Amino acid sequence: MAVLVFAEHDNQELNDATRAVVTAAAALGGDIHVLVAGSGAQGVADAAAKLDGVTKVIHAEADVFAKPTAEALDALITPMMGDYDAVLAAATTTGKNFMPRIAAHLDVMQISEIIEVVSPDTFVRPVYAGNALMTVKSSDAKKVITVRPTNFAKAGDGGSAAQDNMAASSGPFKSEYVSEEMSKSDRPELTAAKIVISGGRGMQSGDNFHLLDSIADKLGAAVGASRAAVDAGFVPNDYQVGQTGKIVAPDLYIAVGISGAIQHLAGMKDSKVIVAINKDEEAPIFQVADYGLVADLFVALPELDAALG
Amino acid sequence: MKILVPIKRVVDYNVKVRVKPDQSGVDLANVKMSMNPFCEIAVEEAIRLKEKGVATEIIVVSVGPTQAQETIRTALAMGADRGILIQTDDLVEPLGVAKALKAVVAEESPELVILGKQAIDDDSNQTGQMLAALLDWPQGTFASEVAIADGAASVTREIDGGLQTVKLQLPAIVTTDLRLNEPRYASLPNIMKAKRKPIDMKTPADYGVDFAPRLQVVKVTEPKKREAGIKVESVAQLVDKLKNEAGVI
Ligand SMILES: Cc1cc2nc3c(=O)[nH]c(=O)nc-3n(C[C@H](O)[C@H](O)[C@H](O)COP(=O)(O)OP(=O)(O)OC[C@H]3O[C@@H](n4cnc5c(N)ncnc54)[C@H](O)[C@@H]3O)c2cc1C
Ligand SMILES: Nc1ncnc2c1ncn2[C@@H]1O[C@H](COP(=O)(O)O)[C@@H](O)[C@H]1O
Numbered sequence: 001m002a003v004l005v006f007a008e009h010d011n012q013e014l015n016d017a018t019r020a021v022v023t024a025a026a027a028l029g030g031d032i033h034v035l036v037a038g039s040g041a042q043g044v045a046d047a048a049a050k051l052d053g054v055t056k057v058i059h060a061e062a063d064v065f066a067k068p069t070a071e072a073l074d075a076l077i078t079p080m081m082g083d084y085d086a087v088l089a090a091a092t093t094t095g096k097n098f099m100p101r102i103a104a105h106l107d108v109m110q111i112s113e114i115i116e117v118v119s120p121d122t123f124v125r126p127v128y129a130g131n132a133l134m135t136v137k138s139s140d141a142k143k144v145i146t147v148r149p150t151n152f153a154k155a156g157d158g159g160s161a162a163q164d165n166m167a168a169s170s171g172p173f174k175s176e177y178v179s180e181e182m183s184k185s186d187r188p189e190l191t192a193a194k195i196v197i198s199g200g201r202g203m204q205s206g207d208n209f210h211l212l213d214s215i216a217d218k219l220g221a222a223v224g225a226s227r228a229a230v231d232a233g234f235v236p237n238d239y240q241v242g243q244t245g246k247i248v249a250p251d252l253y254i255a256v257g258i259s260g261a262i263q264h265l266a267g268m269k270d271s272k273v274i275v276a277i278n279k280d281e282e283a284p285i286f287q288v289a290d291y292g293l294v295a296d297l298f299v300a301l302p303e304l305d306a307a308l309g
Numbered sequence: 310m311k312i313l314v315p316i317k318r319v320v321d322y323n324v325k326v327r328v329k330p331d332q333s334g335v336d337l338a339n340v341k342m343s344m345n346p347f348c349e350i351a352v353e354e355a356i357r358l359k360e361k362g363v364a365t366e367i368i369v370v371s372v373g374p375t376q377a378q379e380t381i382r383t384a385l386a387m388g389a390d391r392g393i394l395i396q397t398d399d400l401v402e403p404l405g406v407a408k409a410l411k412a413v414v415a416e417e418s419p420e421l422v423i424l425g426k427q428a429i430d431d432d433s434n435q436t437g438q439m440l441a442a443l444l445d446w447p448q449g450t451f452a453s454e455v456a457i458a459d460g461a462a463s464v465t466r467e468i469d470g471g472l473q474t475v476k477l478q479l480p481a482i483v484t485t486d487l488r489l490n491e492p493r494y495a496s497l498p499n500i501m502k503a504k505r506k507p508i509d510m511k512t513p514a515d516y517g518v519d520f521a522p523r524l525q526v527v528k529v530t531e532p533k534k535r536e537a538g539i540k541v542e543s544v545a546q547l548v549d550k551l552k553n554e555a556g557v558i
Contacts, residue, residue: 069475070438070448093468097450100403100438109404109523112433122527127432128326132335135527174478175447178463182471191469195557219558227487237453237467237488244427244487246469252557262325269535273555275547281540290538290555293547303544308558 002031002055004080006073006089006099007048011038011066014047016192017090019154022051024147025088026155027117031055033084034161037076037168039066049161057161062168067177070098075169078105086143091247095146108140115151129243129266149191150249150270183236185223190241193222195252196271198241200264201228202257202278202297209235211301212256218308224248226258242267257297260285277301310479312355312364313419314389315410316348316371318380319430332528344380347425349387350485353492354455355423356388363457364421366390370413372406374398378508385503386495392508397520403431405520407439412516414444419480421462426451426484437484447477451486 003025008015018034025032033056034048045059058080064072078101081087087102089095091113103110115133116124122137123145190196197212197219209223216223224246225239241248243266253271258264260276260283268274269288276289279296286292293300320326321341329336344352358364369384370393371377381392395409414422424437441448449455449464453472456463462477467486477483495503513520541547551558 067473070441070450074442093451093466096434097438097448100435101442101448103435104404104407104439104442107404109402110433110435110439111524112435125432126532127529128320128335128430129432130532131326132328133530133532135530136524137527138524140523173447174481175449176476178474178476180468180471180473231488236471237486238469238471243429243432252551252555263322273551273557274535274538275551286540287537288535291547291550292538292540293544294540295544300544304548307544307548 001085002033002083003028004084004087005032005034006077006087006095007034007036007044008090008092008094009036009038009041009044011041012043014044015090016154017092017149018048019051020149020152021088021090021147022053022155023152024114024117026053028086028120030085033058035060035077037065037068037073039063045163049163050157050159051161052155052158054159054161057163058166059163060166060168062170064170064173065168067180069173069175069177070101071173071175072171073098074101074105075173078102081106081142084142086145088145088147090149091146099144099146103144106142106144108142108144109138110144110146111136111138112146113148114145115148129262130269131262148247150247183238187216188220188222190222190224190239190246191248194250195219195221196224196248196250197221197254197256198224198226198258199229199234199256200226200258201232203229203234206234211305215301215305215308218305226264255285255289256301258285259283260288310364310420311366311368311417312358313414313417313422314348314351314355314367314369314384315406315422315424315436316352316369316380316384317345317425317428318342318371318373318377319345319428322346322429328529328531332530334526334529342376344383345425345428347427347485349492350487350489351423351425352384352387352389353490354485357490358457359388368393368417368419370395370410372397372401372409381508382503383495385506386500387493388499391506393511394508395511395513395516397513399520400522401520402522402524403433403435403439404523405518406436407443408518409513409516410440411443412518421457421479421481421483423483423485426486437482441482446480446482448482448484449475449477450484452483453486453488455483455489
């Protein structure tokens with residue numbers, strides 16, 4: 001039998017998170033098929049066919065997949081599961097939204113946000129905001145798994161899988177997509193960036209984030225934030241790093257005016273190098289920082305900006 | 310319309326849990342327990358819908374130990390009308406909870422079920438979506454705004470790239486994100502009043518659900534500890550270290 005991987009994309013490009021999911025799928029053993037559900041997504045299907053280790057791409061085209069609801073993806077994937085031992089998707093807001101529906105229909109427990117495949121039925125996942133790691137063994141016949149993308153290598157482009165087209169159910173559905181308000185940025189995406197610089201409540205206002213923007217542009221970094229900064233309206237919700245925001249693991253994470261609550265640490269403590277800039281030398285963020293600078297950020301940031309040339 | 314709000318009793322979000330030396334789990338002895346923060350937001354949202362005249366009754370339900378009555382009392386003190394406790398000392402997985410909730414929905418016929426997006430102990434982020442599937446209802450997860458009109462719910466969702474709005478036919482499932490609202494504190498008079506509000510005590514057998522776990526916990530371990538590094542004296546030293554020692558810029 002085989003393993004099904006859900007390809008995440010925007011109908012134009014394959015999301016890099018999918019590459020990590022393919023790597024996790026390979027650890028389960030068996031053929032890997034990738035499902036591309038989209039609208040005008042031939043380019044994505046072609047990209048998926050090149051992924052290392054993928055033997056087949058299943059391409060389902062339908063208008064509802066332009067912006068698929070959980071309901072529509074559930075209606076597509078659940079009937080396919082007769083042919084698969086497992087289905088995997090990235091633990092993004094997309095994967096988290098529809099995957100549990102499939103698990104419930106199959107009467108299995110989803111295994112959420114795995115960080116390691118121990119064996120085809122045993123996985124490691126963080127619980128309690130990452131303060132504990134739980135190894136679980138699933139007794140269910142079929143596995144429904146979401147994968148934390150930062151913990152798996154990204155599959156390369158050495159493959160050439162066959163492509164199959166598949167008809168999709170067109171509903172009727174009880175939910176419909178209405179609109180989206182996406183934050184626009186020329187900077188790299190938070191979860192994909194090699195360097196992330198995040199601001200917290202200490203930034204005092206959204207306007208002050210330009211201090212981070214300028215440094216980010218020089219470093220090719222993404223800009224993130226703590227929950228406090230998002231709640232205060234300094235930056236949009238998709239900037240939030242943490243237990244309930246985005247999980248990042250860049251080469252360099254710079255936390256500015258962030259105290260280091262466990263919920264924030266949960267989202268960034270796997271970064272390779274952590275820098276903290278905070279005026280309070282007792283701030284818990286210093287306990288995880290490789291390099292700590294006790295300073296007023298309004299002095300330190302312009303200096304850092306100048307030092308980077 | 311009736312609103313059902315499932316609430317979970319969890320370790321308080323301020324507690325840094327410790328893993329037990331025998332790796333069987335985390336140490337919960339003498340640890341402060343509270344209502345899951347996302348569930349508080351769900352209760353608050355239901356109360357606001359009642360205050361707006363959209364909802365008529367708010368029922369909170371918890372699956373958990375006898376002490377979860379305290380959690381239910383907290384919700385009643387905030388403004389929910391009555392509670393149901395499905396009492397069990399077993400650890401119940403989201404699939405089991407969703408099945409129990411389906412049975413409660415069959416009994417109570419709410420038009421809206423508002424859950425937290427995630428319980429901060431198991432970090433599963435599944436129960437609402439599973440319940441939606443079991444009921445064949447539409448869902449609006451990670452909500453930062455909910456508006457009810459003409460038999461439909463318009464839900465603004467926090468997604469990776471920004472915000473998305475979906476329209477759901479009622480009855481529907483909503484799960485809450487952090488910015489949906491700021492939960493109120495219960496006032497003293499309301500805490501007193503809540504003591505007289507009813508809590509229905511039930512057992513899993515009353516709903517005919519099987520809570521046998523599907524995931525066997527092999528072990529629970531501590532994550533690799535990060536050592537604190539050094540303090541640098543200046544921005545110049547920081548830049549030098551990042552360039553020449555860490556090699557990351
Ligand atoms: C259920 C739940 C989920 C949560 N999820 C998340 C999450 O995903 N992500 C997240 O980040 N948080 C999350 N939180 C919130 C978390 O508990 C903290 O409240 C939050 O991370 C604090 O943000 P902060 O560090 O920016 O603010 P604060 O804790 O207020 O810290 C501000 C810091 O800035 C420093 N500072 C102030 N002025 C200056 C200056 N001029 N120069 C230098 N330093 C300065 C201060 O010394 C302080 O350390 C969650 C909480 C709950 C209950
Ligand atoms: N034992 C429980 N009792 C009542 N509600 C629960 C329980 N477990 C989970 N829930 C609900 O489901 C949400 C998500 O939990 P989870 O899927 O475990 O992350 C919670 O915020 C609650 O609203």
